[in-house]
Amino acid sequence: MKEENRDQGPPALATRHLCIVEFEVGSGIIGIGASPFGDQRLGYISGGRFFGPRINGIVLPGGGNWSRSGRLGDSASVGTFDARAVWQTDDGDLIYLSYTGRNIIPDDVRATFVDPAVPDADASRYYLRIAPVFETASKTYDWLNGVLAVGVGERTEFGVRHVIHEVL
Template structure:
């Protein structure tokens, strides 16, 4: 993109709160190990809850997150997400959700972040963001098929919570 196009772009990024999703990840993260492609891990989603003004329901067991970790400079770890889950709305509709994302966790926070005995780590001390997309055959929730969203995440005692916003 030329410098002229960057300075005259008129697309202000707006968002609207979509929902809060709490993912239960019983059993923690499975360390697969460091291959030539990075430190691979997997987390099995055992359930969860979805609450929002236009969508409520459950996260079905069986989804997961396949992540990679590495280093960002000398004092932080960085990770990627490759997640797939199925949501079931309170009225029985199914929604397939995939998302990628990033986390950056300073080394002094990582010790607390990975310790299951620490029920809370202040999310202002680390960066956890996702970009979910949705797919559904539901007529009622068909509008989700055209939505791109972003989420701000935080580690919890049961797994992770994402506050998701629809990009407009």
């Protein structure tokens, strides 16, 4: 490493808005139960939509999110995601999406998630982040094959909404 480069810090992480995706979880969450590896649940994707400056379309039914959760201290749960979905663009191309992620949800916020009659907690009160990658055979959207993205999520009355940014 050159001497003059040693004093420079690492480059800042830059992102660009990619899209917003709204996953519908029509049949709710299936609780598989607590095993020695954590509390396992499945959220079946029943549909949805995505929209952004360069990509728009629908989320096809059939994907899902296999989540696992545990405890983080005395007052919050922590979770991880293993999600997969297929998107269909407005012009008919298919895009496979997979992501991992993390959430941290304080116990008082989690209590509001359990009761459908209680309005959703403000998303600033919990942490929900994802790291999606994409795969497609589309010539129009082949640029997605080289994209690593990050997303900020929030629970909604229909499932979950993620604001996704492409890491540049």
